[in-house]
Amino acid sequence: MDSTSAIDALGALAQEHRLALFRLLVQAGGNGMAAGAIAEALGVPNSSLSFHLAQLRGAGLIEQERQHRTIIYRANYPAMNALVAYLMENCCAASGCEGDGCEITADERETA
Amino acid sequence: MDSTSAIDALGALAQEHRLALFRLLVQAGGNGMAAGAIAEALGVPNSSLSFHLAQLRGAGLIEQERQHRTIIYRANYPAMNALVAYLMENCCAASGCEGDGCEITADERETA
DNA sequence: GGATCATTTCCACAAACTTCGAAATGAGGA
DNA sequence: TCCTCATTTCGAAGTTTGTGGAAATGATCC
Numbered sequence: 001m002d003s004t005s006a007i008d009a010l011g012a013l014a015q016e017h018r019l020a021l022f023r024l025l026v027q028a029g030g031n032g033m034a035a036g037a038i039a040e041a042l043g044v045p046n047s048s049l050s051f052h053l054a055q056l057r058g059a060g061l062i063e064q065e066r067q068h069r070t071i072i073y074r075a076n077y078p079a080m081n082a083l084v085a086y087l088m089e090n091c092c093a094a095s096g097c098e099g100d101g102c103e104i105t106a107d108e109r110e111t112a
Numbered sequence: 113m114d115s116t117s118a119i120d121a122l123g124a125l126a127q128e129h130r131l132a133l134f135r136l137l138v139q140a141g142g143n144g145m146a147a148g149a150i151a152e153a154l155g156v157p158n159s160s161l162s163f164h165l166a167q168l169r170g171a172g173l174i175e176q177e178r179q180h181r182t183i184i185y186r187a188n189y190p191a192m193n194a195l196v197a198y199l200m201e202n203c204c205a206a207s208g209c210e211g212d213g214c215e216i217t218a219d220e221r222e223t224a
Numbered sequence: 225g226g227a228t229c230a231t232t233t234c235c236a237c238a239a240a241c242t243t244c245g246a247a248a249t250g251a252g253g254a
Numbered sequence: 255t256c257c258t259c260a261t262t263t264c265g266a267a268g269t270t271t272g273t274g275g276a277a278a279t280g281a282t283c284c
Binding site: 127129156157158159164167178180181 | 241242243244245246250251252
């Protein structure tokens with residue numbers, strides 16, 4: 001992941017509704033959720049939700065699939081993992097950052 | 113870390129200059145860098161840099177310390193680790209997200 | 225084809241963000 | 255005290271983001 005993609009993904013998650021939305025989709029798992037169900041769960045008007053879904057999709061963090069009349073959204077786990085890997089790389093790359101859940105190895109660092 | 117803090121941290125990093133700035137401070141390590149040196153390294157005017165430094169500081173991702181006439185900035189590693197932990201929690205909490213560098217354990221999940 | 229349901233696009237507006245020159249602040253040195 | 259250096263604050267302009275109602279799209283059923 002390059003820094004431009006990372007900025008897009010970070011910006012996509014840096015918003016109350018979108019972070020809640022992404023968490024909801026992560027919880028929903030492989031089945032995903034329909035746009036309408038998401039709007040209801042989050043209490044956000046459809047048009048606003050559609051805007052946020054587009055933002056997350058533009059950042060590559062979620063994917064959509066049409067099923068009959070509804071559109072199912074799913075979290076894109078590999079994209080999220082790539083973001084976390086990028087942040088760990090930038091957190092631990094050059095200096096003392098051992099412990100606290102940041103135990104990336106030197107080998108992993110070089111290939112990330 | 114709660115979602116509000118996560119949003120602040122994500123928003124602070126979701127900007128070209130600030131992401132570059134944070135990476136620079138991570139590379140600089142424990143010695144940190146003076147504001148002027150950062151501005152020169154990034155090619156950003158002092159007043160603009162000061163704005164971005166304040167944003168990162170507001171999100172708790174960096175810390176400052178006066179040394180004689182200059183002000184030294186340092187990355188706040190624990191804050192960054194907390195952010196990564198929060199994202200891993202939200203990435204892997206409920207469903208299949210094994211592999212791809214996302215190997216948080218169930219025990220870690222519960223305490224994060 | 226016509227009705228209906230789910231979702232998106234359009235639009236306009238308010239709020240927040242980014243930028244950077246100029247002036248202000250604050251710490252040391254002479 | 256006065257001067258200088260490092261940094262921040264102020265102010266004003268342009269840009270981007272978030273919001274939600276109304277209209278448009280697209281798929282399904284009768």
